[in-house]
Amino acid sequence: MEAIVDTNVLVYETIEDSMYHEEVVDRLERIDVLYLPTNVMIEFILVMKKLGLTEAFIVRKALEILREEKVKLTSIRDVDFREALKMIRQERVDIKRINDKLILAFSKRSRVPIYTYDRQLKTQAQTLGLKVFQLEQA
Template identity: 30%
Template sequence: MGAVIDSNVFIYAAIENSEYHKSAMNVIRSLDGWIVPTIVIYETVWNFRKLGFGTEEARELVEQILFDPRTSLVDDRRYLLGGFELLKELGLRHYIDSVILAIGKEAGALATYDKKLRNQATRLGIKLIPEVLE
């Protein structure tokens, strides 16, 4: 099965002492296909910087994502306007999540640990991975 992967899945997988490390590793291993919007790469690198990762370490992790045979990098230009449709009552600070939701809606599945994003995905009928947060 393939799914859109949110940046927090890659971040939790990269940080061994994170609360969802084991779960994120299981999610990554279990998926046959990783649907990765380009915005997720930017967001992942931005968070790696915030977490104190060095340039080389971040580059290696991004290379692992980009060159994994399961990765399908999504040109998210098709979804940039659709993201506004999904914002509804939410403010612009949720725009990136709305673009990810638009892609997830088309793909049918979304891997994320973001509770707000999970709630929105549920309302849209998008399958969540993991199904339940521990």
């Protein structure tokens, strides 16, 4: 089983008192390959900083994630950027939604389900006919 991981999954896994921590840890253990787009990793680092965590902790956690054998850090391709920008233009949404659109574009190209807790991203994925990682899959 494989999935593209959204930023909120990494945040819930990291923050032990978060509402989905145990569920995320359990699900991540059951997934064989975790695709981690570079934009998600960058966003994760920025979110951790915004939450007030120390840079030393953030660096340790980022390295821990990257050392995990099942994690495949994945570069976003130019075709993904073009597709994401096309979605933004067609939907007339704020450019700040670029990270979600990049995840959608990567999922569309790779046909790998998205693992997220973001309701808006889930809805967009389903509207586009993309797979979303579901509880019954775990």
